[in-house]
Amino acid sequence: MPNFNRLKDCVVTNKNVIVRVDINVPLNDGNIEDDTRIKAVIPTLKYLAENKAKVIVISHFGRPEGKVEPSMSIEQLVGRVQELLGSIKVNFVDDCIGDKVKKVVEATNYGEVIMLENLRFYKQETKNDPEFSRQLASLGNLYVNDAFSCSHRAHASITGIPSILKSCAGFLMEAELDGLTNHLENAKKPMMAVVGGAKVSTKLDLLNSLSAKAQTIVVGGGMANTFLYALGKNIGKSLCEKDLKDTTLEIIESAKKNDCKIFLPIDVVVTKKLEQNGKCQIVSVDDVKDDDIIVDIGPISIAKLTQELQNHKTLVWNGPLGAFEFKPFNIGTESFARIAAALTHDKKLVSVSGGGDSVSALNSTGLIDEFTYISTAGGAFLEWLEGKDLPGVGALSV
Ligand code: ADP
Ligand code: MG
Secondary structure: OOOEOEHHHOOOOOOEEEEEOOOOOOEEOOEEOOOHHHHHHHHHHHHHHHOOOEEEEEOOOOOOOOOOOHHHOOHHHHHHHHHHHOOOOEEEOOOOOOHHHHHHHHHOOOOOEEEOOOHHHOOOOOOOOHHHHHHHHOOOOEEEEOOHHHOOOOOHHHHHHHHOOEEEEOHHHHHHHHHHHHHHHOOOOOEEEEEOOOOOHHHHHHHHHHHOOOOEEEEOHHHHHHHHHHOOOOOOOOOOOHHHHHHHHHHHHHHHHOOOEEEOOOEEEEEOOOOOOOOEEEEEOOOOOOOOEEEEEOHHHHHHHHHHHHOOOEEEEEOOOOOOOOOOOOHHHHHHHHHHHHHHHOOOOEEEEEOHHHHHHHHHHOOHHHOOEEEOOOHHHHHHHOOOOOHHHHOOEO
């Protein structure tokens, strides 16, 4: 991870500070369903306002694809931000560049917040258009990135502005970068990586990168089926990418070369039809029938994993171990979460998890706060874990 500038080291008083946040929250009928992402950036906004900066907040919201789309207006989020900021005044302009925006920024007092309209109403945002970046940058004298979850994208508001203005990481961004560096980059060994989820094809880079870093890789979820198939087992009607047989064998081979042990399910939960509360059975991976669908990891595997995990100091986990949206096929994921949480609680394990579905699976267990560190950054977390350089982080390096 490159060294990066931090907000606490920057002078902000009487400065126009542009803050890139990710307040891309889910809406239902215009109501905010989950305001986690808004709450997460409040400390940065509050700090800036309390230190008498003019706080210019920019974000994308949904995928309007370069068109003005009223259902994706940032205006819908202004009320919530105002509630959370209390006595700090929050203003809104229905554009993000141009004379109108300039005038409102000029008229705003230091110590107040101005939220600009959805960046992605302009197609120039995702195209990283230099002129669009210049216009955004002209509103401020300092740029703060507090959107780690967008930092794998080389967009105007992520890499364009910091190429023009002095830049630093906001508190949320700083916490993500420090969390990943402390717990994973400088991980205590041995490290166990658990990779689940639906498909091997979406996690090839991840598996290859982890096989060089971890001492054990546990393959679970639908992906495990492809591994079992590649090793000659019958997987019935389970989700499986048969065309990836050779690729999968290569992953197994390269892990071997790296002295990385690959752990596959020993027993599995099978059903005939993937549905809520579907009838199911626990069988050995050698006894899967032609009409079976593998939907979860079995109890013997979980018991073996529990033993294994005690020999590791760090756990990094991405991807549910079963089709957790269909109960009771959440049991494997939940059992493993419980064990990881207990070991973490006893200070025997550093546990890190992230990924869209992983976070929602862990949320539903109620154990999420027991983990050492949870990254809510989704794709950016995965790309970081894959060993890729994130352009938005590079742009803040000193
Ligand atoms: P993340 O978003 O955390 O990176 P993924 O998107 O890779 O995770 O995978 C999550 C999906 O994998 C879930 O929708 C889950 O239902 C699915 N899944 C897990 N195990 C199985 C399985 N055995 N068969 C089919 N789908 C599965
Ligand atoms: Mg997902």
